[in-house]
Amino acid sequence: MENETVKKQVVFSAIQPSGTITLGNYLGAIRNWVRMQDDYHCLYALADLHTITVRQDPAVMRQNILNAYASVMACGIDVDKAPFFIQSHNPNHSQIAWILDCYTQFGELSRMTQFKDKSLRHADNINAGLFTYPALMAGDILLYQADKVPVGADQKQHIELTRDIAMRFNQLYGNVFRIPEGFIPKDGARVMSLQNPTAKMSKSDENINGCVLLTDPDTVILKKFRRAVTDSEMKVRYAPGKDGINNLMSIYSAVTGLSFEQIERDFDGKGYGDFKTAVGEAVIAELSPIRKRYEELLKDRGYIEECYSKSDAFAYRLSSRTIDKAMKKIGFILPKK
Numbered sequence: 001m002e003n004e005t006v007k008k009q010v011v012f013s014a015i016q017p018s019g020t021i022t023l024g025n026y027l028g029a030i031r032n033w034v035r036m037q038d039d040y041h042c043l044y045a046l047a048d049l050h051t052i053t054v055r056q057d058p059a060v061m062r063q064n065i066l067n068a069y070a071s072v073m074a075c076g077i078d079v080d081k082a083p084f085f086i087q088s089h090n091p092n093h094s095q096i097a098w099i100l101d102c103y104t105q106f107g108e109l110s111r112m113t114q115f116k117d118k119s120l121r122h123a124d125n126i127n128a129g130l131f132t133y134p135a136l137m138a139g140d141i142l143l144y145q146a147d148k149v150p151v152g153a154d155q156k157q158h159i160e161l162t163r164d165i166a167m168r169f170n171q172l173y174g175n176v177f178r179i180p181e182g183f184i185p186k187d188g189a190r191v192m193s194l195q196n197p198t199a200k201m202s203k204s205d206e207n208i209n210g211c212v213l214l215t216d217p218d219t220v221i222l223k224k225f226r227r228a229v230t231d232s233e234m235k236v237r238y239a240p241g242k243d244g245i246n247n248l249m250s251i252y253s254a255v256t257g258l259s260f261e262q263i264e265r266d267f268d269g270k271g272y273g274d275f276k277t278a279v280g281e282a283v284i285a286e287l288s289p290i291r292k293r294y295e296e297l298l299k300d301r302g303y304i305e306e307c308y309s310k311s312d313a314f315a316y317r318l319s320s321r322t323i324d325k326a327m328k329k330i331g332f333i334l335p336k337k
Ligand code: ATP
Pocket: 014, 015, 016, 017, 018, 019, 022, 024, 025, 026, 027, 028, 029, 150, 151, 152, 153, 154, 155, 188, 189, 190, 191, 192, 200, 201, 202, 203, 204, 205
């Protein structure tokens, strides 16, 4: 009874359809999206507007959007509890992004590590969108008055900036935006590449062996773990400098719930080969049912359309309240409804 009177907090997060969803995206973000569905008012988005900061092939992009939508659903999102919409279907996102651009400083955007990384990787196309990307992301979150934003550790800096923008706006105009907090998991917040364990596992990594995809068949997952780069010590223990083993232990701990001490005890006297196989099998146990649901969902385009259409409408209604309020406070005259 007491619980019913406590207002549920709002959760918002999004993922870019920039390629096939990875084990990193799942452990760092989507697994928490699913876990939070019952205890919060959750709302999730496919951040397709963000993906055009990097040049996309139109046909591939269309396919990526549908595939990413189906993948996230397959992880266990129930759109009746947690609407999952497509960002570009709600024009309030582009609208708020422009507004927030005017409340975000050049210096702040210049300090974003993701901007620095991506401009190095795409030196031939350092466009204005890549630079102002964090203001679009801030708008996504602030439109829904979110309290919590479940993301991986790499997004922490963007969430901090979102808070700063919201506080700056509120200071000028009163209480328009709720100040959100990042919600970063204890394990799995930063899954590293299996081939280069000092770099983040990423959808857009060229080295396909470093990256475990949600769509990889079981045999491929096992092969990728067996080939994972490790050190020459041959002892399963978590220690500075053992990036490869530390990453495998973090993944194993995130999927089995075992502590590092327990893992060290269980693999005492065993080699890396046994450990890599165990990690691969534990990941297969987690991902294989998701892949099967994903394959089923992809066959039902009508159902996918139904899910995003009702989510789009919900997101539009909810976000219109915030955008109207923000625009009025700034001094715009709203159109007659
Ligand atoms: P891209 O390679 O296109 O930059 P990405 O794989 O980094 O994409 P995003 O769509 O930017 O994925 O991120 C979606 C969510 O997944 C975010 O919450 C992000 O923090 C999380 N995430 C991404 N990579 C990892 C990772 N290696 N470990 C943990 N979480 C991650």
